[in-house]
Amino acid sequence: MSDTTSTYRSLNGIECGKALRAQIARRAQEVLKERGTVPHLVAVLVGEDAASQTYVGSKVKACEEVGFRSTLLRRPADTTEAELLEVVAELNADAAVDGFIVQLPLPKHIDEERVTLAINPTKDVDGFHPQNLGRMMLGLPGYLPATPNGIVELLKFYDIPTEGRHCVVVGRSNIVGTPMSILMSRNTYPGNCTVTITHSRTKDLPSITRQADILIVAIGKAGFITADMVKQGAVVVDVGIHRVEDASRKSGYRLSGDVNFDEVAPKCAWITPVPGGVGPMTVTSLLLNTLKAAQT
Numbered sequence: 001m002s003d004t005t006s007t008y009r010s011l012n013g014i015e016c017g018k019a020l021r022a023q024i025a026r027r028a029q030e031v032l033k034e035r036g037t038v039p040h041l042v043a044v045l046v047g048e049d050a051a052s053q054t055y056v057g058s059k060v061k062a063c064e065e066v067g068f069r070s071t072l073l074r075r076p077a078d079t080t081e082a083e084l085l086e087v088v089a090e091l092n093a094d095a096a097v098d099g100f101i102v103q104l105p106l107p108k109h110i111d112e113e114r115v116t117l118a119i120n121p122t123k124d125v126d127g128f129h130p131q132n133l134g135r136m137m138l139g140l141p142g143y144l145p146a147t148p149n150g151i152v153e154l155l156k157f158y159d160i161p162t163e164g165r166h167c168v169v170v171g172r173s174n175i176v177g178t179p180m181s182i183l184m185s186r187n188t189y190p191g192n193c194t195v196t197i198t199h200s201r202t203k204d205l206p207s208i209t210r211q212a213d214i215l216i217v218a219i220g221k222a223g224f225i226t227a228d229m230v231k232q233g234a235v236v237v238d239v240g241i242h243r244v245e246d247a248s249r250k251s252g253y254r255l256s257g258d259v260n261f262d263e264v265a266p267k268c269a270w271i272t273p274v275p276g277g278v279g280p281m282t283v284t285s286l287l288l289n290t291l292k293a294a295q296t
Contacts, residue, residue, distance in 0.1 A: 008269060028067045031294050041125065047077035073087065081114065098290055100123055102119070123293060125146075127142070127149070148179045148183050170216070170218065180216055209229045217239060223244075223257075225238075236271040241256075257277075
């Protein structure tokens, strides 16, 4: 990586996602010719969480764009765990459903882990089931978690060099940080990185993030990564998305990531925008998993 001042370029998830979805749409038509039906994704939404409704809406819209069939099952917030598990069992048994997701977070009275474990791994297109996570770790075929896989596809689309690079992941969640660290260390492209995973207990975090050739941030705190935490010429992937108050905007807020973009971008070789970076790739990755499910 260069140590001289660089003009950053955008890792544009909208552009990448559009190209991948065009490929998915063509392959969906091949599935239709082979078996007489298009891939079918079901989303289960429990309660009225605004962010979850937005996410599910974008997934349904994306299905329509690529010619998939999509079904949205809405359940009230007071749905019991037993009732939700019954829905999961029905979807597991329905041969017309290729893959399904139960949108997280769930209401607090429902055990998310129990629901995840109840999903048939062959229909787990979110890639959260332990069987799929285990297959990912061993490099076996399976469904990869949507956001980490979306990031991998984004790096591939822009031909970002990864072999031998130092990748620092900030955040260790089971949904993003931990699987991301595994994918970036695998013997493949993108991959073959030396990976450091950091978290809230990491001592002197800036000294570690400054070593990163590739910095992937999923800490869940708006503007957490500042310019002094990033080395010149780094590739920065910002997974976070937050509403930040902004009186200058008609809406009263602006969207921000975990990275202070205005500060950090001038130091980068490449950086994801927020919005328009990782978000569109998460949805596209879900479509890739659903297509895979329909072809197996």
